Amino acid sequence: MSLEGKVVIVTGAGRGIGRAIALRFAAEEAKLALAARTVEQIDRVADEVRAQGGTAVAVPADVGNESDVKAMVARTEAELGPIDILVNNAGVMILRPIAETSLEEWERVINTNLTGMFLCSRAVLPSMMRRKTGRIINIGSLAGRRGYPDQGVYCASKHGLYGLSKVLAIEGRPYGIRVNVVSPGGALTKLSKELLAARKPSEAEEWMTSEEVADAVYYVAAQEGPATTDELVLRRFAGEPWR
Secondary structure, three states, X not given: OOOOOOEEEEEOXXXXXXXXXXXXXXXXXXXXXXXXXXXXXXXXXXXXXXXXXXXXXXXXXXXXXXXXXXXXHHHHHHHOOOOOEEXXXXXXXXXXXXXXXXXXXXXXXXXXXXXXXXXHHHHHHHHHHHHOOEEEEEEXXXXXXXXXXXXXXXXXXXXXXXXXXXXXXXXXXXXXXXXXXXXXXXXOOOOOHHHHHOOOHHHHHHOEXXXXXXXXXXXXXXXXXXXXXXXXXXXXXXXXXXX
């Protein structure tokens, strides 16, 4: 499927994987709404998109805030048109043993990684259902498939993302709405900076890039026909296969 002229919201679009997704989709001539809490970051990415001849609007929003999400969707529709693709990418991580994790930290991660995905998906569904078309792509993680020490709250949020994605796919199918999960392992982003710091310095050379993840997101976004990809898992080549 060509993405030319398709209206796409990318959350967490100011840096890392979100920025890479935005630039990848812009190269395919999609029209982009770039959402994040940090205005300077999404303004900068919007400028990058426009510099390469693309269309982008920067929409400040906290995905865990219902009012922000409603305003984000309304502005996107007003300036770009009905939303064809939602990429739920916004995410935060803390590294803390469960016994040392505060309720405030728990709520902050769950609110962004899981509640944010719920609010954004719910906001775009009515229009997609009326038009009998749409795609929701959720950025998961290998932490949604396994458990890792010091990542209790992050693992919980990503496991929840999997469950909600499965139900979205079931409920969206009668309306022609496709739901995909792209699950990368270790990627070189600011989000993973603290995690990488705890590993061997040489291991950074083994981690995947944001651009590699963006290519995978583009693949599922453009997929059309009888076949579909429920989940696309990206593993570091240096990691253990089939885990």
